[in-house]
Amino acid sequence: MVRVDGAGNPRAATLSDVARLAGVSIATASKAINGRDEVAPATRQRVLEAAEQISFTPNQLARSLLAGRTGTVGLLTSDLEGRFVIPILMGAEDAFGAGQVNVFLCDARGDAIREQHHLKALLNRRVDGIIVVGRQTDPRPSLGHDLPVPVVYAYAPSDDPTDVSVTPDNVAGGRLAIEHLLATGRRRIAHISGDPAYAAAQDRAVGVRAALADAGLELVGDVMFSEWSEHWGRDASGLLLSQHPEVDGIFAASDQIARGVLDTLRDLGRRVPEDVAVIGYDNWEILATNSRPELTSIDANLQELGRVAAKRVFTALDDERRSGTESLPVRLVIRGSTIPRR
Amino acid sequence: MVRVDGAGNPRAATLSDVARLAGVSIATASKAINGRDEVAPATRQRVLEAAEQISFTPNQLARSLLAGRTGTVGLLTSDLEGRFVIPILMGAEDAFGAGQVNVFLCDARGDAIREQHHLKALLNRRVDGIIVVGRQTDPRPSLGHDLPVPVVYAYAPSDDPTDVSVTPDNVAGGRLAIEHLLATGRRRIAHISGDPAYAAAQDRAVGVRAALADAGLELVGDVMFSEWSEHWGRDASGLLLSQHPEVDGIFAASDQIARGVLDTLRDLGRRVPEDVAVIGYDNWEILATNSRPELTSIDANLQELGRVAAKRVFTALDDERRSGTESLPVRLVIRGSTIPRR
DNA sequence: GAAAATACCGAAATGCTTTTCGGTACGTTA
DNA sequence: TAACGTACCGAAAAGCATTTCGGTATTTTC
Known part of the structure; x- marks a missing residue:
């Protein structure tokens, strides 16, 4: 007979069900199922078959209660x-x-x-x-x-x-972005960042300045902070190019910002990467691989x-x-x- | 004395710890803590204070084991x-x-x-x-x-x-999108969809055709199926406009596709929404609110x-x-x- | 003042599994 | 054949909280 709970659902089989069916004690059933070696092979077989038959699975609650660990x-x-x-x-x-x-x-x-x-x-x-x-x-x-x-x-x-x-490591990320731009031959690099209240924005900027200093260069203009949006990327790059048309590399502190940057560069007729290289941050695949051209980015793993x-x-x-x-x-x-x- | 486990960490307090501290039985402690009314107010107070003192919290494992439900x-x-x-x-x-x-x-x-x-x-x-x-x-x-x-x-x-x-309800979604385009006065409507192997793509197309049929209209061209990407949105809308330059409304089956569509329309000098209205799907805020113009979309809730x-x-x-x-x-x-x- | 009712408390069972330890039964050795 | 060892099995405790039910102690009622 299948035991049922209050609502009439079939109740999950317990170890004692298995033991009764196999004609052994609960302790033996437990040992057989858990592969302890104090059980005769024939007995173990009987227990395992019984367990299989009523599809027994050990109750993790009881097990955890005893073990002191829950997993x-x-x-x-x-x-x-x-x-x-x-x-x-x-x-x-x-x-x-x-x-x-x-x-x-x-x-x-x-x-x-x-x-x-x-x-x-x-x-x-x-x-x-x-x-x-x-x-x-x-x-x-x-x-x-x-x-x-x-x-x-x-x-x-x-x-x-x-x-x-x-x-x-956002500092390393900022550094890595700049070092890559330098490696591609860029020397007039700007950094468009997000909300300055974010440690991520500040840390990346630190890495940026350190990498440029190591190369004996300075940032074109100041770090441009505002918000983490595509809109800001568009606006910031428009402003940037009007004030510093000589820029040949832009590090955007997020892929969203980078998308805005790419948009504006396209509108202004600058070729990417020939005239201006752009690198983003986050490696948000769906954004990075669908942009024109596809976006180089820093992945935070x-x-x-x-x-x-x-x-x-x-x-x-x-x-x-x-x-x-x-x-x-x-x-x-x-x-x-x-x-x-x- | 604080009881400790094998690793020397303070062991979590149990009900019996509380009971001992309060000088009552375990049963009474349980009743006091769970607000049963078979406990004298003074006793309850003592128990609660004891529980507070050793920061007792009932072990959900034991509770679940007994109740048969785990929450x-x-x-x-x-x-x-x-x-x-x-x-x-x-x-x-x-x-x-x-x-x-x-x-x-x-x-x-x-x-x-x-x-x-x-x-x-x-x-x-x-x-x-x-x-x-x-x-x-x-x-x-x-x-x-x-x-x-x-x-x-x-x-x-x-x-x-x-x-x-x-x-x-993707059928309703497709219908809703078309009805909105109709309501804004569009009559020459095209549908750029995603991967035709997806039920979502087929269902939305069903809704599209039903809504157009109700209005006595037909789709401009066939439903354009390919993949759920921005790239496809760009390519498809380029194709669409070359074959059917009269189109005045486009329903893209995803916001990503819609972003591609907007890109191409912009490149081709079509004004949105004046010349062509565009509606997306998914209401992916970060995409929809950062496009130019912002994207009308269907939200699946x-x-x-x-x-x-x-x-x-x-x-x-x-x-x-x-x-x-x-x-x-x-x-x-x-x-x-x-x-x-x- | 006696009988009944009430209020409060505690022992014990329950839920399920694991583990320890004591106990049979069998086989082995001297 | 007696003594011992081995292999196997089962009773019982532990883990923790909840609930039932029986038992005191106190109060109420006539």
Whole structure:
């Protein structure tokens, strides 16, 4: 007879069901199923067949309760809408999924109250660790140190240096962009950035200035800050070309801005990359590969960042010295906007 | 004395710790904390203070084990990368989050094996339900009916009509787009679509033809199918205008295609919306609001779709008649590409 | 003042699995 | 044949919270 729950649904089979069917004790059934070697082969066979027959799967709740570990991790994001959060999520899910760990997804939607609420829920569910994913690279408030599980901050580092954080290296990104423009022979380079309130904007600008200084050059005009939009890219490049028509390389701090830059250059009759080379940031494929010409860009390796964060959750406690903010390398993706296609 | 685990970390407080500290039995402590009314006010106060003092939080595992429900739901996506999956996720997480339910996120990355693996893991964790989120609106294989929990298919409906599915109404979307163009006085309307292998492309085309037929009109040229890219939008509209220069309205089956269309119209010196009106699909804000002019589009209400899917998980079993594919309404978002700004 | 009712509390069972440890039964060795 | 070892199996505890039900102690009612 199939046991049923209150609503009349077939109830999931338990170990005792298996044991009864196989004519053994619960302990023996457990041992047989888990491959312990204190079971006679024939008995094991009987148990496995019984388990198969009623499609038994061990209840992870009971197992976790006993083991003290649940094999679950909380992903606490401040804003799922953010384009940068998704690849990090994917990387983390990927890294955990391979290791039998499942992920609780919590979206605080930028609200600190909701974040606390989710945090509490995660702890009640006895997650083995938590990854906090921010939407900007600006430091964010720490969740504190009195938590019973390891916490890793991804993208947005914690403002507490004794926490474990991983974030992309924006300074290196800015440097890399400029070094690439220099390598293609550009010398009169401008930088159109986004919202100056973002650490990402400031960090990239630092890398830009450092790379130019190393080459004994100066930026054409000042860094142009405003907002992270295609509109701004269009407006800024119009302004730039009227004031500094000699410019031969433009580093846009986002692919969206770069798209605007390409638009304006096209309108003004400048050829890309022959007259002006353009490089973007983020390597947002759908934007970068559909522009005319296709857009060279800096890729922050966010998926890898998610994977690293996942690893840190389980290694951070073993190795306390790892605390602090780890800046992960970025990568250059060359397309037609900086180097002419043959 | 603080109890510690094997690694020396402070162990989470249990109910029996609270009971001991408050000098009552475990049962009484439980009742006091859960607000049952068989406890004297003074006793309750003592218990609550004890709980507060050692920051006790009930172990959800134990609770779930007893209750038979875990308050968790599995979100099984076929592809997190897909742009349409995220808003659905957000909607579902939103709907569940408000009801104390947490979400397990599983990304099968388009692999059926991995999907089965994740499904099994979710069932072992005794989720109360599962939402399967596809990346296309084409029907997908059912997970079957011999599962112990309700399953709802979102975006990609199940190919089994006895399953519960929710999907956006693409036919209505196609109709809505055309009706809007007609309402702005257009009569020579063309439709540039994406990959014809997608149900979304075919469904929208059905809506297009129906709306035109109702108005006693015919499409200018055939529906132009190829791929969902900006490049195709540019190429297709070039072709279209050379063959049918009289066209005064274009319905692009995605915002990306629409962006390409706008590009070409601009290159050819056609004014939008004065000479040609353009309407897109998906209402991808970042694309739609950054184009010149801003793009009118059809919004599939994906976040709402996620919320509905979440609801169905808990109502589907109560009301078996609900099975089948439910098509959710879409919505028109008017911007400058169809109606001139004052 | 006695009987009944009420208010409060605690022991124990429940949910499911894993692990430890004690106990049979059989085979082996002297 | 007696003593011992091995292989296998099962009872029971542990993990934690909830709920039922029986039991005191106190109050109420006649």
